[in-house]
Amino acid sequence: MTVLSFSLTPEATGRLTITALNLSKTAYAAFALDARTFFIDYDFSASSGAKSGDRFTCQLLNKALQSVFKGRSNEGRGRESAVERCDVSIQDQPDKTECRLIVKMLCKHGMTKFYRLTYESVEVMHALFDRTAANQGWRISSRVLREYIEFFGPKTEQLDLLAQEGKAVFTSFTEKVATGTEALKQPLETAISLHTGEFEDFHMQQDMHIVISVKDFKAIVTHAETLRAPISCHFSLPTRPLQFSYHNLGMHSEFTLMTTGDMRAASTTPNPQFVSNRGSSRQPSVIPAQATGRSASEMPPPPRPGISKPLLSQSQRTSAKAQVRQPSMTESDPDPESLFMPDGDEDPRWEPLNYEQDEGEEMLGWDANNEHPSQQTFRDSGTAARPPRRAEPSQEGLEPTQRLSQMHGMFD
Template sequence: MNCVIEGNCVKVFGKAVHALSRIGDELWLDPMVKGLALRSVNSALSAYGCFLFSPVFFQQYSLSGQDRETIRCKVVMKSVLSLFRCLTSIERNVEQCHISIPAPTDRVMIQFFCRHGVTKTHNLSFQESEALEAVFATHFCPNVLKAPARLLGDMVIHFPVFQEEITLSMTPLKVCLRNYQDGGGGHMKMMYTEMSLHPDEFDHFQMGEDSNITFCLKEMRGILSFAESRCLPVSVHFGAAGNPVCFSVEEVVLEATVVLATLTQSESSGPAQPKHSPAPTTPRCAAPPAAVCEGHSHIHHDALLGCERIASSQSSTVISSPELIHLLPRIGDPAGPCEAEECGSATATPASATVCSLLFKALSSKQEEDDDDDGCAAKLPVLACYSDEDCDGDEDNHQLM
């Protein structure tokens, strides 16, 4: 096999290598009569990519008799990617690229003929392998989308680079893309992004059934970047969850296909967005805080009898008792006298009502007098006494001495 790539087409060939490098760690070179095919598949066999360059794409493309039958070589992706890593430099300096597979050797020779007569020759070892091809009939897919690569790229660019999977939803009214969340414990640290497009935004919109599929984003970025550089539309063929999704690009001189596996219905049924639950609200107590403890004074009085008093470093008394933890849910129990009308909020929880009482008790020095007037003899335990009382107590002790 011997082919010659001219001028700007070298950059296009390098773009295809970049797109396939997002899929797998190995690159298959498959010279055929209808053109040179570049293929790759990931280790999990869940992503497959193929770029087929027709003979018209090359300035020269020829096959020997042996090439038509046996040559199917597999090379390491990193070796080929290192040759086409800097596409800007290639576009500026490389005039021709020769790719050949000499029959008696097990090497692929790639030559760059640069400006000023500079020639770079690279020999890559390859391993003979069987043909690699994904069997997927796109004409059986009930849903088909076709849109400019720039439109899909503008949607994907809003997702972070570390985003692994996205969910594509399709209804008669809109097409949505959102990041997928598997329901792990780190969902609170994640930013949820969802974008939707009207069917009129697409060049072709065919819907056979409502779909909600989840697939990897990394492989999709590769073919979108390639199609956007060539200003080509991207076609998307898919069906129900669990069936593959196919992204394809067609041109006169090349064809590109990326097939991705999707999550099954049970795996993708988890919510991609957090369910809207009423946010906990802090109760706005309309009555004085002392009213919260009405009807429960005997509970706190009995509980305080078993408490242990510990002297702190500021000569104040700290009440330590594990029984208080069990008493917190009982304070403000809806079955008791402390109902929502006393606190002014129907969403007040027992713990929040207790915190409200403790905060108001610690901040208001006048509450002691109000509580005594209202007959609330036993009060909620205060975890920190007033600093003014401590100072007054110290001054009285100095006067007595």
């Protein structure tokens, strides 16, 4: 993530939001710092001539900001240069030639350090994540996860999330397959199988594989643990975005990550089963095993606290479930416009990606207006009305490469 974006909003609902997007646009991080809780003093007045209204937004290099703040936490402990207070101000007066973000660090013995960073005044893009569509997820103490992420080998690349028989399984793996003496250089493959009772909330489709990057996951868990906040994870299906969120001490953190993973298990199951401890939070040690296998339409998940958006109605939710079954039907009915002969169900995975048809239904929406960055929601409005359009999620444009799980299909 090379560029950091800032947005400041007025004091009443004031917050400083710092966001970053990686180069491949598959991961997005947002930290909203609350004006009253996080800052000692927060003063913002929108410049009158600003085109963006009552907000200030800008962009600066991550490296530049990092070099100012990195490693400062260690200086707090009685060292000569201990920072006692840090003031950040923005200089964007029209009469000054240069725009600067000024960081002033007041240290012991009256020493003051100034850092003047150049910023670029731009409209900020925010990734939007529709939590109402992400009807699966879990919440767990970050301390518990922190303990286990240590076990993932340092060189592993991917992390597979799976729910199976009352357990949540986290598997770190690397796709490179080496042979001979090279095989010994393969990193450790680690599987951690946690009982769903360890989770404050758990609801995930049985046997569905969701794959994200181990590095991202480790970084998120490590940071959440420093805030001592429980981590929430929301997702819908593989190849759709997933969101981690946690908040404490006036800092709201959200990470929206694109996932890969195996759709087949999820799509071919005629009646998707869920591993869930929802609605049974009072008896977590007994119920999860029984709850396994109940479909969500029998046992609708209760509205989760912390979500201010309206949940889908019961009927909508049922249809959202129904669309999970769709792919098996549509895969036998390929695009009539296609130049390729239909050839069983092996074929669709070799299709070139159809970008146009996916238009308007990408989960990662971009919004340059950003009136209320934290409240706006990109809604898959077509979910209920046009379920078939979301029926081929495995062919969406955001997938960078072919999945390993599909590789064996070539000759079988």
